[in-house]
Amino acid sequence: MAKPSLWADMKKTFLLHAISAHFSNGLIPVAVLYLLLTLPTGSAYFEHTVQHILWITFLAIPVSFFSGLHDWRTKFRAAKAPVFMKKIRLSILLFILCTIAVVLRLSLPDVMARQDILHWLYIGVLLGMLPVVTLLGHYGGKLSMQARQQPQKPS
Numbered sequence: 379m380a381k382p383s384l385w386a387d388m389k390k391t392f393l394l395h396a397i398s399a400h401f402s403n404g405l406i407p408v409a410v411l412y413l414l415l416t417l418p419t420g421s422a423y424f425e426h427t428v429q430h431i432l433w434i435t436f437l438a439i440p441v442s443f444f445s446g447l448h449d450w451r452t453k454f455r456a457a458k459a460p461v462f463m464k465k466i467r468l469s470i471l472l473f474i475l476c477t478i479a480v481v482l483r484l485s486l487p488d489v490m491a492r493q494d495i496l497h498w499l500y501i502g503v504l505l506g507m508l509p510v511v512t513l514l515g516h517y518g519g520k521l522s523m524q525a526r527q528q529p530q531k532p533s
Contacts, residue, residue, distance in 0.1 A: 394445040395445035395446045398438060398442040398445055399442045399446065399514070399515075401438050402435050405431050405435045406508060407508060407511070409428050410504055410505060410507070410508050412427045412428045412431065413501065413505075416428065425490045432479055432480055436477065439472060439476055440473070442469070443469045443470075443473065446469065447466075450462055465518065468513055468514050468517070471510055472507060472510045472511065475506055475510065478499075479503045479507070482496060482499065482503070
């Protein structure tokens with residue numbers, strides 16, 4: 379029996395949503411880590427890394443969101459189960475928080491050097507993204523585990 383090529387196997391098993399969700403959800407804890415490194419050191423390098431990670435995340439979230447909606451509609455027939463509704467709401471909240479952080483950072487390049495409410499809002503928004511991606515991952519894991527536990531139909 380011939381072994382399928384890596385490319386053929388990837389084409390057959392490629393899951394855009396899983397890849398894009400893990401990508402953006404994995405970047406946010408890294409951004410928070412660099413933010414926490416910025417706070418005591420005041421390092422502009424760490425803060426610029428946060429900024430770059432935010433921009434990448436800002437671009438990745440819509441890919442994750444729309445690929446998730448596509449999978450929800452095609453694989454789950456747009457079922458209105460609570461887990462899906464929670465994931466949709468959390469994804470929208472994540473995009474809003476990320477947008478606020480990006481807008482603050484772009485409109486106030488010195489936001490981390492300031493000592494006003496916008497400085498703390500920026501930090502709060504970044505920290506607020508962490509529990510959102512944790513919950514998104516939790517609910518995604520629940521869906522994944524349920525799919526694996528259900529008996530598979532013969533091909």
